[in-house]
Amino acid sequence: MHPIEHLRYVARARGADPVSLVRETAAALSGLGHEPAGIVLAARRIVQRHPTCGPLWWLCSHVLGALDPFVAMRDCEEEIKNDSTIKSLRDAVPQDAAVCVVGWPTTVLNALASRGDLKLFVVESNGDGDAAVERLISMDVDATLVQFEEVSRVVSSCDVLIIEALAAGPTEVLCSSGSHAVAALGYVTQKPVWLVAACGTRLPAPLWSAMTSGDAVNEVDLVTLSLFSRVISKDGISDDLSQPFVAECPPTTELLRHSAM
Structure with missing residues (x-):
């Protein structure tokens, strides 16, 4: 070509x-x-x-x-x-855990689909959740689609909530639509809310400002880092989110x- x-x-x-x-x-x-x-x-x-x-x-x-x-x-x-994010996440999720994710988080599903012991609850997000569940079931993964009106009940029953970043700035992240609601519910109910920031997602302030000033951000969720209890990235696992992210480019x-x- x-x-x-x-x-x-x-x-x-x-x-x-x-x-x-x-x-x-x-x-x-x-x-x-x-x-x-x-x-x-x-x-x-x-x-x-x-x-x-x-x-x-x-x-x-x-x-x-x-x-x-x-x-x-x-x-x-x-x-x-x-990128070691997948391995770090796969090893971090507890045995036999019930896990809530949003849409089709590529890194998260690549990490967890092979575990076999997990139950995945996938929150619908612009049709991505339905497609993800269909794919997971074809791989013999225990996966359930969650409609938005069911989110509160599912969040309360899960062991860990995992949100994947589409992109990240110093103190905020862009995530699939529906992620803010899941993260906020997890925060107020004191559930573990993990952020997965795979290789290449953390941007410097000028690029982040340009990205978030466009109309495309209206189709995704902007989530503050303060809602997360843990971040998993190529640098490993950290429970300290008090400092701004360091850009990767x-x-x-x-x-x-x-x-x-």
């Missing part, structure tokens, strides 16, 4: 998980070796098309901020491939200039 066509395919992709989007974007951008100047325009278009996908902003920020963008692409691909403002779509 021609690199430009590949980039158009990635830009128009909907419903793909962040890791796949990063890999496809890196592969497409690497095809522009004959036209390095096109990388800037392509990176801007990608984040405009996927305005709430933190790992894509992370990748594009590294690429545009690097002396050698092609080395940066390879480094990012390797880093996201070796440079604040490459070149990424923020708008380009024609």
Whole structure:
């Protein structure tokens, strides 16, 4: 596939998980070796098309901020491939636990689907929850779809609530629609509320401000870190959320200039 066509395919992709989007974007951008100047325009278009996908902003920020963008692409691909968040989460969930998640949290489900001892309650979120449950059941996972009116009852019966970040700023995170309600209910009922921040989700303040100023945030939930009792990331597990998140990429403002779509 021609690199430009590949980039158009990635830009128009909907419903793909962040890791796949990063890999496809890196592969497409690497095809522009004959036209390095096109990388800037392509990176801007990608984040405009996927305005709430933190790992894509992370990748594009590294690429545009690097002396050698092609080395940066390879480094990012390797880093996201070796992300230890899945293993840390898989090992942290207690045996035979009832777990509540929201929508289709890729990292969380990749971590927990193979456990076999867990019961997953998946809160519906714009159709993603239904699709996730169907997929889990096909894998012989004990999974139940939860409609929004059932959230309070389910939260009270679960052992742990796990919310996955689409992107994160210094003190807030973007999550699938419905996540704020689940996290807030967990907080007031003193349930463990865990945040999963996979590789590439934590952005510097300038990029975070640009991301959250767009209309796309109206389709997801903005959740303060104060509602969480634990964060699980590539750095391991931490129960100290008193300090702002440290960004995983440079604040490459070149990424923020708008380009024609």
